[in-house]
Amino acid sequence: MSIEVVRLTPEPGQLAYAFGGREPLLTVRPGTVVELSTEDCFGGAVRTVDDLPSRVCAFPYLNPVTGPIAVEGAEPGDAVAVHFVDIRPLRDWAVSTTFPHFGALTATHTTAMLHxxxxxxxxxxxVDVAKGVCRFHARGGDFQVELPLDPMHGTVGVAPAANEVVMSISPGAHGGNMDTPEMRAGTTAYFPVNVPGALISLGDGHCRQGEGEVCGTAVEAAMSTVVVVDLIKGAAPAWPRLESDDHLMSTGSARPLEDAFRISQHDLVGWTAGLLGLDALDAYQLVSQAGLAPAGNVVDTNYTMVAKLPKTVLGRATAYDGIHARLRATAARYLAER
Amino acid sequence: MSIEVVRLTPEPGQLAYAFGGREPLLTVRPGTVVELSTEDCFGGAVRTVDDLPSRVCAFPYLNPVTGPIAVEGAEPGDAVAVHFVDIRPLRDWAVSTTFPHFGALTATHTTAMLHxxxxxxxxxxxVDVAKGVCRFHARGGDFQVELPLDPMHGTVGVAPAANEVVMSISPGAHGGNMDTPEMRAGTTAYFPVNVPGALISLGDGHCRQGEGEVCGTAVEAAMSTVVVVDLIKGAAPAWPRLESDDHLMSTGSARPLEDAFRISQHDLVGWTAGLLGLDALDAYQLVSQAGLAPAGNVVDTNYTMVAKLPKTVLGRATAYDGIHARLRATAARYLAER
Amino acid sequence: MSIEVVRLTPEPGQLAYAFGGREPLLTVRPGTVVELSTEDCFGGAVRTVDDLPSRVCAFPYLNPVTGPIAVEGAEPGDAVAVHFVDIRPLRDWAVSTTFPHFGALTATHTTAMLHxxxxxxxxxxxVDVAKGVCRFHARGGDFQVELPLDPMHGTVGVAPAANEVVMSISPGAHGGNMDTPEMRAGTTAYFPVNVPGALISLGDGHCRQGEGEVCGTAVEAAMSTVVVVDLIKGAAPAWPRLESDDHLMSTGSARPLEDAFRISQHDLVGWTAGLLGLDALDAYQLVSQAGLAPAGNVVDTNYTMVAKLPKTVLGRATAYDGIHARLRATAARYLAER
Amino acid sequence: MSIEVVRLTPEPGQLAYAFGGREPLLTVRPGTVVELSTEDCFGGAVRTVDDLPSRVCAFPYLNPVTGPIAVEGAEPGDAVAVHFVDIRPLRDWAVSTTFPHFGALTATHTTAMLHxxxxxxxxxxxVDVAKGVCRFHARGGDFQVELPLDPMHGTVGVAPAANEVVMSISPGAHGGNMDTPEMRAGTTAYFPVNVPGALISLGDGHCRQGEGEVCGTAVEAAMSTVVVVDLIKGAAPAWPRLESDDHLMSTGSARPLEDAFRISQHDLVGWTAGLLGLDALDAYQLVSQAGLAPAGNVVDTNYTMVAKLPKTVLGRATAYDGIHARLRATAARYLAER
Structure with missing residues (x-):
């Protein structure tokens, strides 16, 4: 069976700044490979150290996303899977910035202060893709250091429930701006379908980011990205889930940060219980001893925590009937044929 | 130069349940290796699945710690270093429990609810030390799985500032019950000295724990532990710091969880700035892209976050004049001679 | 000059469930009196103690609002004023409920737990409007007690910024479901204008509510309500503000609750500084000693705090050039002529 | 029966800076009137606008308290009642300050930021006691305004549980630095007894304070205060409770602020259920509609919320067998005889 491959390269005027409230740019069958491009979170407007985002960007035209992509047959109650095949910086530079009243170590509009x-x-x-590094240059001195490239997407999600239209800078149960470094090539993301077609959008590529995205932005870059999009009938998770070759991951996006933690752990406990046939307390215990809990972002309108379980504890159990392995195989075939 | 080695094996009646307010059990010179034993967080009273902690344990006699150990010459403003050489479970079993109104996914006395x-x-x-595993047995079914041993101490700290006496179950600027899996053999922990002698205590050994310690307890075990204790004059950190061969780590313990995150990241930014000669914004940027942010605990009276920086970004800079490497060397000599 | 009075009585099919994303039902000139009706937060479907909301209501068709009302000439950067002239329960009964996973003393979908x-x-x-009381009947026993009527609207707001469409159950910078008992007759509410016409909607009438709306719902009732709508050019507040005869009030809606507190206090400090010609620190001091800080709601998707300053400290200074007094006068004329 | 009256005027060297860890200065029988003096939170060292607290005060010698006062017969499990008869500023001036990294609208050591x-x-x-006012003078301009005196104590409590010694600047289940304006003359405060004698201490007098104590300090003053101390066997509340002529009040002190809210509401629901013979859900409903929820402080190491229920809903039910009324009567007799 041949792989269906389509391409989505939006014009600047086609970029979206929200999840929800918009017709699809593209409709695909489940199993389709989509080759797409995304602009950086500044819309490409910050190109030099003199391009302060508060001057060159205009709210709410921040964090553009590519999409939406409708998935044929997706109905509320289903899950859509987005498997990341490849994420590649499009330029030989990337930018990061502080931004007034945004970030974890600054007064913000909600953590309001008199400073x-x-x-x-x-x-x-x-950015040197061949070498696999990006180079940091201090602004207040001569220090430089190379950091490994670890390309990922900060923002991936679907149209929200309740007909809401949510800015692309917000994460939530629909996904969105979760800003977790786990959203890298090789990972499959699962989202609940809230509207017919699911309406997947993505953007906010990062050459890399630390956990927490402390200063508010990552190493922001336009990306050339390949995903496989798939559909799992009747399997809507309450919150976005991720799967890599090594881990199952649940996400939670909320404030305060402990609620994001609670959501993610609660979901992982339920997921684990279901996969292993455990009661809730046994799964709670197992996750408590075997799990990891890295921060996604602690700067956006909601904070994101990730709960990770090593798949070694699962034995032969597989999530969603092994779809991750199948998507990995599709990706491998696609890459071999490309 | 020979290594000074002393042993501390407290009688049950000598165990402490708080940081502060108590005379030292032992006084050592900087550089001394201390071989010690610790009881588990239940005081050894939970031995079978029928030993419910609410029946066999009596508040406030929970989470006993071994100590305090006074360090000669330690004065307020100094740092003490506690390097973990070896942490070894003392028994071939360990226990974990839920506990009424304690844990991340339950109503508690502070997240008070009507449930x-x-x-x-x-x-x-x-627990099989030779094989390096501990085996989980589900209570509500037949599921079993082996998890890797990764022994660590949940509770390590010094006497608090302001003459406070703080229960050993609380983490804070003095250390205490931080419950981070990073406190394993090979790690050096740095604490601020608040009282003459510092008065180090430790306990709450875990065969392993997940990040967040979600259900409230880890795989709790009595331990045979070896540490090297050292002194760094005039170098008091604001909050406990850790160093492994690969990472610098700052901790923060507070509520809500984002404040624990802020404390840990703020400290790591300042530490990085100092080591690399960066201004605060450059260090903020570098940590934002290179750092990790795992949860310690999200269940104790304060929650603990850890901010980690790979030492690869430091080049030739070393923390505290390279004390971690010297303590590693001491540990290696001790282990070779043991 | 005669007062312009218009009436807005939406059909059930005309009710809105969100702020934003919808054409106005009515367009009025500044200064217009609007007589309107609102349905209760259950859409009138909970009529007896056997009508459990999880059965008779269907998400997202909760908390219907009447509107939007466009204000002629309102442009982004302006403020609209909504003065409450009269709020009167339409029926001789009202209802309140618990609701699964909603409320302050229960596990919720964000404060996720295993309960x-x-x-x-x-x-x-x-409900006895003539007597001015509503009567509580215990469900688990015979206890009854009369509580004073204090009718108010839980939900009042405008179309959000950034073209967002936000469920009517969420409070935010656009107002919405703030659930503060201060929103009673005699109060003027000020909102920032985000879209041409402002697009005011309101609903969620309460016969009364306690501060915090602890169980998640108030004494919910359909209302016959009269407001005067006005426009203040160029005066957009960052967050909704309220004014009564006795107090200036700033609101903040966020999580955690201390951020809602910070927002509200920060806004009140700035407002006070502007009105009295104080620098920020002097206003901070004055608000710290003279202000009140009641909870609005601690149950909705964002929590709401109110910061109140007695107008006695203002001397002759008046907010927005005395518009509250003028609207009070309009209301008095309307009531006299009705 | 004559009233027993004793006086406690500590020397500066006798002031305490913590709850717990100290022998009583005075032991009294239940029912005793205690006339005492308290120093202000700066130990009297801030006397002019040039006395910056960071220069004239030395940590941890902040917020001195008078006591402890032991109550004869008080045992763990009992409640002690502290009824405030009179609180009178001792000087004709008082002070308030900002303090570096302390307050609700500033970066702090826990809400750590780079500012x-x-x-x-x-x-x-x-301060003009006869006129009943204190006068605010702006520092950055000429503005002045008189504010009503409403004297109260920010800090009242007992020795903590678990043998902890807690700085007097921290509030908790033992009371301490709750900083609620409700702690005024006419109010009875109830505390759980954790150690024999209860060991009551109090201080931190305020000529008045706003709810939230936003800038971190109130109108701080040394006080001449009269209390009646009493004992209620076997009636330990989980958290401090207050009673005025008009309201029952529960307090909660925790972070984040919603947990302080939850604690206070949870306690008030349980208290109401017990007094009226309601089940928990009926009491939850009644408190939700009838209650008030003002902030105490949102600046201290724990934040404090107050949950208030009008006594009008109680009918003939009285708390603790009517002890508040009896203490009011004692106070009236004392004042008549003084």
């Missing part, structure tokens, strides 16, 4: 904003500053990274 | 408590349940793990 | 939901229960209150 | 501290500033109030 003046921290200084706005832009860092421009050199 | 009845979740059921109290004990899990008894088989 | 089963608390029981769902309906209370039906007798 | 420099806000400026430290002192305000000196004129």
């Amino acid at each position: 003046d904003a921290l200084p706005e500053r832009v860092w421009r990274y050199d | 009845d408590a979740l059921p109290e349940r004990v899990w008894r793990y088989d | 089963d939901a608390l029981p769902e229960r309906v209370w039906r209150y007798d | 420099d501290a806000l400026p430290e500033r002192v305000w000196r109030y004129d």
